[in-house]
Amino acid sequence: xxxxxxxxxxxxxxxxxxxxxxxxxxxxxxxxxxxxxxxxxxxxxxxxxxxxxxxxxxxxxxxxxxxxxxxxxxxxxxxxxxxxxxxxxxxxxxxxxxxxxxxxxxxxxxxxxxxxxxxxxxxxxxxxxxxxxxxxxxxxxxxxxxxxxxxxxxxxxxxxxxxxxxxxxxxxxxxxxxxxxxxxxxxxxxxxxxxxxxxxxxxxxxxxxxxxxxxxxxxxxxxxxxxxxxxxxxxxxxxxxxxxxx
Amino acid sequence: xxxxxxxxxxxxxxxxxxxxxxxxxxxxxxxxxxxxxxxxxxxxxxxxxxxxxxxxxxxxxxxxxxxxxxxxxxxxxxxxxxxxxxxxxxxxxxxxxxxxxxxxxxxxxxxxxxxxxxxxxxxxxxxxxxxxxxxxxxxxxxxxxxxxxxxxxxxxxxxxxxxxxxxxxxxxxxxxxxxxxxxxxxxxxxxxxxxxxxxxxxxxxxxxxxxxxxxxxxxxxxxxxxxxxxxxxxxxxxxxxxxxxx
Numbered sequence: 001x002x003x004x005x006x007x008x009x010x011x012x013x014x015x016x017x018x019x020x021x022x023x024x025x026x027x028x029x030x031x032x033x034x035x036x037x038x039x040x041x042x043x044x045x046x047x048x049x050x051x052x053x054x055x056x057x058x059x060x061x062x063x064x065x066x067x068x069x070x071x072x073x074x075x076x077x078x079x080x081x082x083x084x085x086x087x088x089x090x091x092x093x094x095x096x097x098x099x100x101x102x103x104x105x106x107x108x109x110x111x112x113x114x115x116x117x118x119x120x121x122x123x124x125x126x127x128x129x130x131x132x133x134x135x136x137x138x139x140x141x142x143x144x145x146x147x148x149x150x151x152x153x154x155x156x157x158x159x160x161x162x163x164x165x166x167x168x169x170x171x172x173x174x175x176x177x178x179x180x181x182x183x184x185x186x187x188x189x190x191x192x193x194x195x196x197x198x199x200x201x202x203x204x205x206x207x208x209x210x211x212x213x214x215x216x217x218x219x220x221x222x223x224x225x226x227x228x229x230x231x232x233x234x235x236x237x238x239x240x241x242x243x244x245x246x
Numbered sequence: 247x248x249x250x251x252x253x254x255x256x257x258x259x260x261x262x263x264x265x266x267x268x269x270x271x272x273x274x275x276x277x278x279x280x281x282x283x284x285x286x287x288x289x290x291x292x293x294x295x296x297x298x299x300x301x302x303x304x305x306x307x308x309x310x311x312x313x314x315x316x317x318x319x320x321x322x323x324x325x326x327x328x329x330x331x332x333x334x335x336x337x338x339x340x341x342x343x344x345x346x347x348x349x350x351x352x353x354x355x356x357x358x359x360x361x362x363x364x365x366x367x368x369x370x371x372x373x374x375x376x377x378x379x380x381x382x383x384x385x386x387x388x389x390x391x392x393x394x395x396x397x398x399x400x401x402x403x404x405x406x407x408x409x410x411x412x413x414x415x416x417x418x419x420x421x422x423x424x425x426x427x428x429x430x431x432x433x434x435x436x437x438x439x440x441x442x443x444x445x446x447x448x449x450x451x452x453x454x455x456x457x458x459x460x461x462x463x464x465x466x467x468x469x470x471x472x473x474x475x476x477x478x479x480x481x482x483x484x485x486x487x488x489x490x491x492x
Contacts (some may be wrong), residue, residue, distance in 0.1 A: 056404035063354045064401050076347055079452055080326075085347060100321055102307055108324035108357075110311045115361060123369050124382060125389035136370060136382050143371035155310050158302035158330035233481060 005086075006070035008050040013236040014188075014229075015080045016114070017067040018194045022180040023083060025223040027090035033228070034070075049070050052075075081106045084175045088120035092177040099159045105173045106159065106178045110185055116239045119193065120144050120244055130234075130241070141244035145196045149189070157204045158167060168206075175217070182207070183214035188238030251277035251332075252298040259482040260434075260475075262315040262325045262360070268426040269329060271469040273336035279474070280316075299323075326353045329423045338423040349417045350466035352405065354425045356431055359398045364483045365440065366390050366490055376480075377486070387490035391442045395435070403426060404451045414452075414459050421463070428453070429460035434484030441491045 005024055009017030011033070020074045024031045032045070039046035063077030069085070076082050087093025087232040093100050109246055118126075123140040124133040156170070165173040170182060180191065187205060201208055214220055223229055232238055252268055255263030257279070270277045278291070285292030290437070299321065302308040309323030315331070321377075324327050330350055333339025339346050369386040370379040411419040416428060434455060436443045447454055460466055469475055478484055 001299070006276075056401070060408045060410065062408070063351065064358075064398075074347070076351065078351045081347060081351045081354055084350070084397060098320060101320070103470060104330070105307075105309065105322065105324045105327045108327055111354075112310075112361070114360070119365065119369075123365075124385045124392075127389060127393055133385075136385075139370045139379075139382075143373060147371075147373055152310075158308070162302055162306045162308070163304065228292055246460070 002029075002089075003072040005029060006029055006034050008034050008053045008068040008070065009066045010033040010232065011047065012233075014184075014232060015067075015236050017182050018184055019177075020044050020067050020069060020082050020086070021084045022184060022220065023090060023092055024175045025228070026175070026180055026217060027086075027092060028219050033226070047159050080104060080111050083107055083181070086175050088229065090177075092175070092180070094172050103176055103178050105155075105224055106156075106170055107181060109155070110178075110181050112146075112186060113238060116144060116148055117188065118210075121194075121239050121241060124150075129200075130239070132241075137241075137244060142246065144181075145246055146195065147206065149193070149196060150200055153200060153204050153207060157206050160206045160210065170208060170210075175214075178219075179214055181212060183211050185219075186211040187215075188232065191232040192238040192240050193245045194240070248275075248430050249318040250370070251275060252280050253277055254314040254316065254323050255312045256296070257293065258476065258479075259279040260430075260478060261313075261482050263361075264430055264442050264476075265325050265427050266328050266332070267474070268313060268430060268466065268469075269332045269336060269338055269423045271474070272426055272463060272465050273332075273338060274423070274465050275336065286392070308491075326342070326350060326357050326445060329353055329427070333423050336423075338421070338426070340422070345418055349422055349424050352416055353427060354404075355398075356424075356427050359394075359431060360483060362390060362394055365435070365461050366438075367485050367487060380489075383487075383490060388492065389458075391439060391492055395442060396446055399453060400452050406452045406456065414456060416456075421460075423439045424461055425456060426466075429457050432457045433461075434478065437478040438484040438486050439491045440486070 007017060007020055009015065033049040034045050035047050037045035039048060050066060052058045053068040054062055061075050067079060067082060069076045069082045076085055093103055120141040121130050121137050122133065123136045130137060159170055163170065167173050169175050169176045215224060253263060253266055255261065281293050281296040282289050283291035285294060296312060298304045299314040300308055307321050313325060313328060315322045315328045339349055366387040367376050367383050367384045368379065376383060403414055409416065413419050415421050417485055418425045461470060
């Protein structure tokens with residue numbers, strides 16, 4: 001019997017934690033979203049348990065930032081690292097090393113893309129509000145929409161086209177955590193930049209197909225319709241500010 | 247007999263490729279820095295060979311950006327992914343999975359840190375020159391120096407202090423690629439932000455010790471004194487613009 005998975009992440013946003021939640025939901029395993037549970041005396045749950053994962057005085061392998069995954073004795077930080085571990089555990093990655101490295105490479109490229117999305121609304125400081133850096137955010141967003149967004153979309157469309165095991169997935173013949181993450185990127189971008197995505201998406205039908213194929217997976221569809229799926233909001237990474245959408 | 251390692255990276259800067267170079271140099275293995283070799287008809291070397299790694303029409307597993315490592319049939323992109331592979335190949339990582347995941351987590355945290363360093367001089371667009379985004383760069387750099395730089399330094403000092411196999415290294419009792427990367431972060435930060443680092447460094451003697459211990463490794467010392475070590479410059483990721491150093 002496997003230990004339950006414990007996800008430590010901010011309780012009110014999708015954020016980076018969502019990439020982990022999607023993997024756990026697709027695999028339909030027992031997990032707790034620890035910071036969303038109420039604080040209880042003597043129980044390691046609620047926000048205090050999440051913050052303890054970041055506290056190097058309390059936790060030897062403290063993470064720099066959430067999400068963190070607990071599993072048995074392991075405490076694992078950094079989203080692509082968590083997914084690398086879960087991919088093997090949950091059967092959401094190829095077995096061969098070459099496939100796992102390629103998948104990890106794609107996941108890291110999505111992590112870079114996600115950071116660029118974050119910086120569209122926070123180009124100057126993550127310690128200041130969006131309103132305090134709005135002119136810079138408009139410039140960075142214009143550049144993102146014009147150059148970076150099409151480059152990333154085009155890259156992943158080509159990865160799909162180049163998969164020799166031409167199914168509908170990024171790596172090999174089966175769904176991997178990379179497909180779940182690409183779904184989340186596309187869903188988030190549609191939320192944050194509806195106009196830019198409406199303009200660009202028709203050029204990349206394979207990406208829309210992948211988005212829809214992931215959303216239609218039974219476990220994912222059930223999750224997306226549940227209260228466990230937090231809504232997109234202007235406190236997360238994907239934020240809809242119309243002025244940043246051109 | 248192992249195939250030679252082929253590093254594909256920009257030929258005139260340290261950049262992200264330097265993290266890979268340091269691992270190859272420490273292990274003293276046979277490698278080629280492909281884009282620094284002259285173009286030769288019929289030979290896969292020079293800039294054209296590097297650019298082919300990024301071309302999805304020519305290369306099935308094309309990378310989004312360099313560095314890329316070639317080894318036998320493998321073509322691996324994303325610096326932390328390359329180092330994850332090399333760590334095992336070159337004996338620069340723990341053998342146990344828990345140690346390898348912890349090391350990967352630290353490497354990914356350094357990758358985030360490095361991106362923040364890049365964005366101090368390019369906060370608005372990587373397609374525009376620094377001079378075109380200087381006011382924003384000054385604001386982002388002020389925030390980096392005041393909040394982010396001390397937070398990262400403090401984090402890695404605590405990781406060193408929390409290593410139960412208290413030698414001088416980040417993970418376990420032996421040097422890993424994480425130590426080489428932390429050396430490079432510190433060397434780059436000293437170059438880019440000499441004043442800020444002179445102010446902050448005394449609070450973190452263990453980091454200075456690690457920097458010096460890596461620099462004194464025989465293979466690294468030989469490398470740093472060679473022409474293979476490119477100089478820091480204002481075309482790389484770590485750039486010294488006095489006005490960004492406060």
